Amino acid sequence: MLVNHQQYRTIWTSPVFGQGFSTELRTVEVIDQTKLPHVFEIAKIGNLQQMITAIKTMQVRGAPLIGAAAAYGVALATQQDSGDEYLQLAAKLLVQSRPTAVNLRWSVQRMLSVLLPLPVADRVRAAWAEAALICDEDILLNQAIGAHGLDLIRALYLKKSSTIHILTHCNAGWLATVDFGTALAPIYAAHDAGIDVHVWVGETRPRNQGASLTAWELGQHGVPHTVISDNAGGHLMQQGQVDMVIVGADRVTATGDVCNKIGTYLKALAAFDSSQSGHQVPFYAAVPSPTIDWAIEDGIQHIEIEERDGDELAWMSGRLADGTMATVNILPHGTKVANPAFDVTPARLVTGIITEQGVFAPNQLKTMKR
């Protein structure tokens, strides 16, 4: 997608120069998402440890992008040591860096299954190729998600004949993927198809990915949007000001439970409850099929919820009135904070899962091609 009128992906590689004959050595570059929306900055990632740090500190975030980043993490590891033992260790460390993201485990496992059968000497080159393939596949998946989601939006638009208001939570836009996004892919597709869409962007405390990332990328693409506090979503749905909800997901269970950024469950409850005030707000999660964890049936019981550092809530970054960046602590001294990063929306509240294969009701998910 475009940044300052220039085409970008969220992650790419470049050759390491001045390394003698080892011309296959590469570094990874990413858009540093911890700096957005205030500063657009590229971070260079030269080894496995730096990639783990980039994932943990959320310089890269969003389930599909984390998967791509982890694949590149394995590729970087092969440059350090291509032996089985080190790659197994690298895989383990990468998987531990964000426990909730199923794409991460999926892509690391895929990298190992490609690399371990190969002679050690062939692994570096193969690793870079496979990681690049994972990225290209992500883009194709997202474009297909966009097309299927566009059908849903178009159907609503044909019925309503005026602005379609879509509420989203967190950032499942192109910044969360390699390109195009998951939850936002249908929105970009609709906007580009000339459908009048407007996006309610939930701020998404504590890390504000909605207010900072989603608002920023929609703005860069020219999609009309309005930021709201996370608290406002229920009121807007109750008042008939939302036509549909589309979120991403870090994991979807085989039964259609949706594990996504903390607060998603509350939006799903409000969408479900909107029928009580005479509205019908469908609730969709948009995910590529690798996000579906076929091993889990009951998400509420069996998905481990990552508890992140309370400082994420306590400290807020932004621009001072003079434009310089600053970070402030908003809490009374010594206040205890709990920071569960995800929640699980039970399938009974989910209208459908938008995937690259089409839109599935939760109880039809198992009919998907795996």
Add this chain to the structure above:
Amino acid sequence: MLVNHQQYRTIWTSPVFGQGFSTELRTVEVIDQTKLPHVFEIAKIGNLQQMITAIKTMQVRGAPLIGAAAAYGVALATQQDSGDEYLQLAAKLLVQSRPTAVNLRWSVQRMLSVLLPLPVADRVRAAWAEAALICDEDILLNQAIGAHGLDLIRALYLKKSSTIHILTHCNAGWLATVDFGTALAPIYAAHDAGIDVHVWVGETRPRNQGASLTAWELGQHGVPHTVISDNAGGHLMQQGQVDMVIVGADRVTATGDVCNKIGTYLKALAAFDSSQSGHQVPFYAAVPSPTIDWAIEDGIQHIEIEERDGDELAWMSGRLADGTMATVNILPHGTKVANPAFDVTPARLVTGIITEQGVFAPNQLKTMKR
């Protein structure tokens, strides 16, 4: 309650010295709640216009305290001009300063009904006396709310025999009243009675009254508490980590619809839904009876929701690492914001209304003594 080991109310008056023989002239002093939790500062309010500004900018906030402040606003107005016309104008301006707060209308109306029948010369003294009476009555109401709410908490504690986890939203503590609070009155009463209570404090975006005010006042009183993002409340209820929800309200309809800080509706939905995951989280609103608007039946249709300035969401105040105060803008340049300040929780999601007369199921509210 205590601040730095000294007893305070949120609002009080002091004589104006050096005014010759007019010894009945007074000024109003309040704790400036826009500075908390970082700075404890007293604001002096010398005339009607300053009181309107204090209410609008939320130096004083919380329905009961706004009521008391508006009463003092009328008293300040009498010092400027005690004539009928000016007092009617003052009443109108005060009522317009925060459209949602029913206590404000109630107390302004009460002041007028006391003052207008009096000779103009008697009105200043009578106004100060009546406003002080409103404050004292608020305290008595809150103590009674505390006692009735304590019964509910004690019953849960006798059943569970371990820590009672209470989730609250926004600030309906003593800072929102003249003293003791509404939603927090039962919690203070339980804590003081030796019951092991722990409070989940929702941050309450966009103005963070939970993170700043509720956390601060609970900390001053020594009540164990943990701040969470507003998004986390649903997850905690789903996981059985919440035993009850108690919130305040800016207005309760005759049928038990609860109009409170934006986001309350989402917590009520999660409390109601918790039965689906095997928990039963009762949802209570604690209010003095003047908060009940007997003229309104359907809160969702008929309560005007105040839309506040988007800058409340865009700008966040806090302490820099060196301890100095700063305010940062967290949004991309030029981002549009919507900021509805309240929402309405329908009575069907409300377990009970805790009042000074006892605890009422929504459909029993009309049996109250008016």
